[in-house]
Amino acid sequence: MAALWLAGEALLPSRIQMAFTLATHILLVPLGVAMPTLTLLMEGIGIWRKDAVALKIAQRWSVVMAVQFAVGAVTGTILSFEFGILWPHMMGRFGAAFGLGFAIEGLAFFVEAIFISIYLYGWKRLSPRAHFLTGLALPPAGLLGAFGVLSANSWMNTPGGVTIDAGRLVSVDTMAALFTPALGYEFWHFLIAIYITAGFVIASVYAVAWLRGRRDHYQRLAFAVPFTVAAALTPVQLVVGDLSARALVQDQPAKFAAMEITWATRDHNPEVVGGLIDGSGAIHLGLELPSLDSILVGYSPNAVIRGLSSFAPDARPSVVESNIAHLAFDLMVGLGTVGAALTAWYAWVVLRRRRLPDSALFYRLAALAGVGSYLAVESGWVTTEVGRQPWIVYGVMRVSDAVTDAPAAFVWTMLSVLVIVYALIAYFFITLLLKLAARWRREDATETQEPEIRVPYGPPA
Amino acid sequence: MSAVLPNLIALVLLLGITAYSTAGGVDFGAGIWDLLAGGRATGREARHLIDQAMAPVWEVNNVWLVLSIVVCWTGFPVLFQSAFASLYLLFALALVGLVLRGAFFAFRHIAEDPRTHRAADVVFGVSSILTPFFFAACLGAIASGRVGLLQPSTPVWEIWFSPMAIGFGLVSVAATAFSGAVFLVGDARRTGSSELTTYFRRRAVIAALVLIATGTAALGVIGFQNPALFRAMLTGAGLPFALVTMLATPLVAFLVWRGIYRFYRVLTVGAVGSMVFAWAFAQSPYLLPGQLTIAQAVAPQATQVLLLVVTVSLVVVVGPALGLLIYLDQRTRLVE
Ligand code: HDD
Ligand code: HEM
Ligand code: HEM
Numbered sequence: 001m002a003a004l005w006l007a008g009e010a011l012l013p014s015r016i017q018m019a020f021t022l023a024t025h026i027l028l029v030p031l032g033v034a035m036p037t038l039t040l041l042m043e044g045i046g047i048w049r050k051d052a053v054a055l056k057i058a059q060r061w062s063v064v065m066a067v068q069f070a071v072g073a074v075t076g077t078i079l080s081f082e083f084g085i086l087w088p089h090m091m092g093r094f095g096a097a098f099g100l101g102f103a104i105e106g107l108a109f110f111v112e113a114i115f116i117s118i119y120l121y122g123w124k125r126l127s128p129r130a131h132f133l134t135g136l137a138l139p140p141a142g143l144l145g146a147f148g149v150l151s152a153n154s155w156m157n158t159p160g161g162v163t164i165d166a167g168r169l170v171s172v173d174t175m176a177a178l179f180t181p182a183l184g185y186e187f188w189h190f191l192i193a194i195y196i197t198a199g200f201v202i203a204s205v206y207a208v209a210w211l212r213g214r215r216d217h218y219q220r221l222a223f224a225v226p227f228t229v230a231a232a233l234t235p236v237q238l239v240v241g242d243l244s245a246r247a248l249v250q251d252q253p254a255k256f257a258a259m260e261i262t263w264a265t266r267d268h269n270p271e272v273v274g275g276l277i278d279g280s281g282a283i284h285l286g287l288e289l290p291s292l293d294s295i296l297v298g299y300s301p302n303a304v305i306r307g308l309s310s311f312a313p314d315a316r317p318s319v320v321e322s323n324i325a326h327l328a329f330d331l332m333v334g335l336g337t338v339g340a341a342l343t344a345w346y347a348w349v350v351l352r353r354r355r356l357p358d359s360a361l362f363y364r365l366a367a368l369a370g371v372g373s374y375l376a377v378e379s380g381w382v383t384t385e386v387g388r389q390p391w392i393v394y395g396v397m398r399v400s401d402a403v404t405d406a407p408a409a410f411v412w413t414m415l416s417v418l419v420i421v422y423a424l425i426a427y428f429f430i431t432l433l434l435k436l437a438a439r440w441r442r443e444d445a446t447e448t449q450e451p452e453i454r455v456p457y458g459p460p461a
Numbered sequence: 462m463s464a465v466l467p468n469l470i471a472l473v474l475l476l477g478i479t480a481y482s483t484a485g486g487v488d489f490g491a492g493i494w495d496l497l498a499g500g501r502a503t504g505r506e507a508r509h510l511i512d513q514a515m516a517p518v519w520e521v522n523n524v525w526l527v528l529s530i531v532v533c534w535t536g537f538p539v540l541f542q543s544a545f546a547s548l549y550l551l552f553a554l555a556l557v558g559l560v561l562r563g564a565f566f567a568f569r570h571i572a573e574d575p576r577t578h579r580a581a582d583v584v585f586g587v588s589s590i591l592t593p594f595f596f597a598a599c600l601g602a603i604a605s606g607r608v609g610l611l612q613p614s615t616p617v618w619e620i621w622f623s624p625m626a627i628g629f630g631l632v633s634v635a636a637t638a639f640s641g642a643v644f645l646v647g648d649a650r651r652t653g654s655s656e657l658t659t660y661f662r663r664r665a666v667i668a669a670l671v672l673i674a675t676g677t678a679a680l681g682v683i684g685f686q687n688p689a690l691f692r693a694m695l696t697g698a699g700l701p702f703a704l705v706t707m708l709a710t711p712l713v714a715f716l717v718w719r720g721i722y723r724f725y726r727v728l729t730v731g732a733v734g735s736m737v738f739a740w741a742f743a744q745s746p747y748l749l750p751g752q753l754t755i756a757q758a759v760a761p762q763a764t765q766v767l768l769l770v771v772t773v774s775l776v777v778v779v780g781p782a783l784g785l786l787i788y789l790d791q792r793t794r795l796v797e
Contacts, residue, residue, distance in 0.1 A: 092542025096760030099535030
């Protein structure tokens, strides 16, 4: 069995490796991009209200931010080499267009790396106001970076701005290649997603603290600020997500058909919640809501939805891929809906009672919201990437034409090594965070200051 | 304009690689000396200094690498495809080394058990050797002319084990050890420890001698495997840079040996950087010797323009920011 795999094609291990490394990197991105904003918000509160506790929280968050940033950088570097190692044909053919976004990300990342250092150094060496002001460089840099990567990804989904002659890229229209149709929805949806995720993930730490009995100004503040940001954005996300889905009907109809597991092109198309499709187009399990898909897309039960069977078999996601994209999509929407419900609960208590909730059930759910948002982000990416199959560049180049000519055994080996290395990194990363947390708890309990643990980008301890 | 721009983009790529070789090289070199510092008790002081020295820069240097690779695939997609199609194993090994190095550098600060700590030291040190070796081996393989256009033209293992790949790899290890030791001399002087200063002075001189020896041997290998490149390095466009390297390396060794602390670090950067330049200029206008020129590989013009804009923005934004960081770093040292 194993021998068969090793002798097989490089395509399967390459896809697994890409999915594995991307899925890992994407766990680090939300905090990497959005945490600086939340930290600055906290620092701003501290300066504005002369609140030493808020400043302490901000300083601690900045340390977590740096550690997180370093791991993001490592996993990101691996990704960029993988483009060459796994997909050389795609890069050689389209690098001049696909790469534009990444060139911008490179710039943004450079700025971010330096300003994170400055921010960490600056706590003790700059006046509070100067420190806050230098920190203001971080959110736009993160934003620019996210723009770059999302632009590259959108280009793969709705390629544009290029002239191809005999398979060769002869000219590029920079603006058209950077701003492809998919960017319009992907960028905003993603941006909101990472702020939601960062907010819920950070707040979930302090929800756990609440469940463990901590009820002080520190806990309240550190919970309320990120949770409020995330809660305010969650309803917006439902609207933006809905817009994305609608846009897909036009731009990427095969992906949409897979997401909704629609087989035949028809009107009165039902919305299937859960469920699986088989090779003949029959739906198993799942809950069919009659005509709802047609209504959602075209505001009328008569709206016609294009089905998978209207695409050539080699130009649409396979049955397995369709099912993956479908379930991932349902998971994302489900989690978004649960998140919105939690938000409603929070808003009701805060606005009506003018205080934070004090129900254990609420904090249990809030503690889960962090994991939930990571799941939503992952499933969103699975929807996007798996739903695009078999294309690496939608309608232009197949994944199987992009893949490396290296032997499968090489890719399997590299994949195994990477899995081990990532496990190590995850272990180190979590150990370091737990150490930091334990130390801070000790400091709060004894009101002393221990010598700093050195973190990447930070000044020497 | 249209002829200048591609060369400018190639220059940006070259500067990225050179910055990584010099700034990153100092970092890798420190890792090598960390490995060679001996057991936990003997090596404690040297390791402590190395830790201090690497603090603010060990992550920022990575940026040069990513920048180079992005400029490569965006600016010269065909070069990127060709290099990876032939050299995937070398890149993968360099990459694994890079990641292990970063991970274990961070980890040794949090490992409490001495045995684990020691293991982390070793992994960190070994990967500090492997990473520059394999990255430079990629450059050597390209310089040897064996990397085929778009796809390998000979069996890949012949490319990986080509003498020039190995030669470039060894030179780069010697060069990083050299620049690492020289900069550690400076760091040791700042701490005021004359013992550590002497310790690294001695190592800097030895590394310089090793570098001169491997460099000469590698030059011989080049003459044997790619005579055209050899000629261009010694009589053509590479000559000025080759001369700088040949003069600066012994000069640094002399300065450090005699304890004359003037310009020794600038000269080190010059020596290592010129080595990269000597190769690149000797090989130009070819990106793949005899097969692919800058003009043939370059991306369409609009892409070149965007890359130039990004580069200029980088200089404008990052320059002052880097200045501020270095200023804060100096103040740290004053505070302590
Ligand atoms: C907190 C995270 C989160 C939440 C609550 C949602 N999404 Fe989402 N979604 C993402 C996080 C995300 C993402 C990870 O950010 C994706 C992946 C690619 C992208 O641009 O955003 C994504 C992609 C994505 C796509 C694919 C876009 C494409 O392939 O071009 C669609 C159609 C939706 N989403 C629709 C929705 C709907 C209808 C939602 C709720 C009702 C929803 N999303 C909630
Ligand atoms: C979901 C979309 C992505 C976003 C928003 C994103 C954003 C980021 C951010 C913010 C960082 C800095 C580290 C951090 O803050 O955690 C980073 C690092 C990096 N990302 Fe991603 N990334 C994404 C996906 C990718 C992909 C698909 C690649 C593949 C090329 C990639 C390449 C990189 C690289 C190379 C770095 C490290 C840069 C360096 O070390 O200098 N990213 N990314
Ligand atoms: C040349 C560039 C890229 C290539 C070749 C590529 C290719 C792939 C492939 C083949 C998969 C596996 C799909 C499957 O198993 O069915 C995948 C998954 C994924 N890709 Fe892309 N992709 C690229 C760029 C990006 C970018 C820019 C992003 C994000 C910004 C991204 C996000 C993801 C994610 C999150 C997954 C995971 C899906 C899963 O877990 O199944 N990809 N990619």
